[in-house]
């Protein structure tokens with residue numbers, strides 16, 4: 129059986145064979161209600177997600193803009209906990225076809241759950257990787273150890289402000305893929321991609337062969353198209369969440385992910 | 396009182412934090428990658444400034460002529476007499492320009508920001524004292540300044556909101572979460588992440604990612620250095636006990652740190668709010684069920700949290716102590732049993748507030764009143780030749796609304 133890292137690597141390889149960037153939707157678990165969030169995640173899978181990023185809510189998400197702040201706040205009010213996130217991931221995993229899952233969550237709830245126990249829970253739930261936005265590699269040893277034991281990828285983020293020596297450090301330590309934060313800022317839809325994005329992606333590509341997925345702010349098909357021509361993956365969060373909010377959210381999410389998949393042709 | 400031998404065992408203060416920003420298990424840098432290189436730059440700039448005599452000359456000049464340092468160490472004769480026991484001295488940070496110890500740190504950091512070529516300051520504030528002190532430094536040095544403040548705090552510390560405006564600061568209201576200091580820090584960090592190239596984050600307590608706990612501590616130790624000299628001059632010996640309130644922990648570490656290698660006991664006073672058992676408090680060390688090792692705002696330390704690791708809302712009558720995490724060096728000093736931590740409830744702090752007003756003619760900040768409350772408890776247990784120094788971290792003008800509303804309700 130493939131472990132988490134292999135599962136993620138295979139998903140990027142498959143997209144590459146199809147001459148596409150991998151499409152990676154982000155959805156916070158438990159928003160707007162637990163059942164509904166599962167339906168939204170399934171819609172993202174049906175739409176053709178290559179990987180799925182599932183958010184674990186935290187009371188103080190300091191890397192997130194208002195949309196994700198509000199959604200995770202709502203999820204917490206619904207009584208969502210780390211344990212329930214693991215249960216929900218497990219439920220989703222029961223589907224016949226399913227892409228790799230990565231959890232996106234801040235460090236404190238993981239610490240409170242117990243780092244090793246959490247990683248065992250991830251394996252049990254079929255979660256393949258973790259993104260922890262407030263955990264740079266310098267502080268990641270403990271979680272890395274526990275991930276390694278379970279074959280789970282700990283995915284680090286690299287930012288436009290990261291100097292070459294940090295890009296190198298992150299590239300060495302990140303597993304599965306590297307998360308490129310497109311902007312110097314927090315999550316949230318943006319009208320335009322930063323003008324220096326191509327240069328930034330190239331800077332990282334010079335240093336590593338690992339797949340690069342770009343996230344933060346990507347909110348339209350043309351933007352996804354541009355990113356797909358540069359990188360190996362496109363992560364879309366806030367805009368998807370915005371579309372998930374209406375009554376027809378499930379249909380909207382499915383359609384938007386399918387559209388992103390068409391847009392993410394490398395060409 | 397610790398004896399001389401084990402004092403020597405704990406000569407750690409020159410070496411901590413370690414190069415990774417840890418005080419034992421506590422501290423570090425738990426921040427988004429976007430900020431990591433900025434923190435490296437800050438650390439380098441600070442080490443350079445620290446080694447540069449002209450930096451100290453400028454800061455010391457401002458502290459003397461602008462802030463009015465040294466602040467007096469005042470023997471509170473009436474209070475001491477009424478407690479019956481130790482002599483209580485007050486370190487009068489309330490007399491520092493802008494009304495609290497916060498200015499010691501904001502001037503230091505604003506000069507550092509200028510050295511780094513950053514002309515926009517962002518800060519959080521709870522009681523408003525740090526916001527006022529930041530706006531003051533920004534006005535003096537001609538910098539732009541944006542201050543985040545929870546709407547609950549804006550309501551209860553309204554005079555300080557007006558002061559920030561008058562000083563040219565922009566106050567941004569924060570309406571997320573508990574709408575207090577924690578949420579203001581979240582927003583300040585989001586601003587900083589978004590504008591990191593131009594903006595300096597002027598953190599107001601001995602908190603946050605490395606090197607902030609170190610920088611804030613160093614700028615606040617002027618309190619303890621002065622107090623040490625002043626008490627030796629006044630009494631001819633070291634004090635027996637130091638007492639300070641602990642929000643994030645800057646006024647307390649500033650008083651304590653220069654005495655760490657001396658045989659001097661120290662007590663940090665957290666906000667006991669409505670009582671520990673009610674859960675409505677901000678006493679990270681007094682409530683083992685809620686106050687546990689965690690990570691908040693870039694540092695690993697004791698944090699008030701629920702079983703799932705979600706940060707809990709806190710309560711204190713004083714906005715400046717109303718915060719769920721404590722500076723990492725305090726967690727370390729507590730583990731070492733070098734400093735003892737206790738709490739004062741809202742009611743005890745209010746009593747101490749009124750006592751100090753009437754007995755000494757000094758209106759203290761409600762934060763500082765927590766330290767006074769502990770001194771009132773301790774003094775009778777000590778002898779008349781023993782000495783307590785209480786850090787009177789700020790003045791109480793900002794709290795008049797809060798106190799008068801409570802008096803009217805009674």
Ligand SMILES: Cc1ncc(COP(=O)(O)O)c(C=O)c1O
Pocket residue numbers: 495496521522523524525599600601640641642643644645646647714715716760762763788789790
């Ligand atoms: C007068 C005063 N004292 C104490 C504090 C608490 O902060 P710290 O623990 O950093 O000294 C504040 C914070 O706003 C304050 O305004």
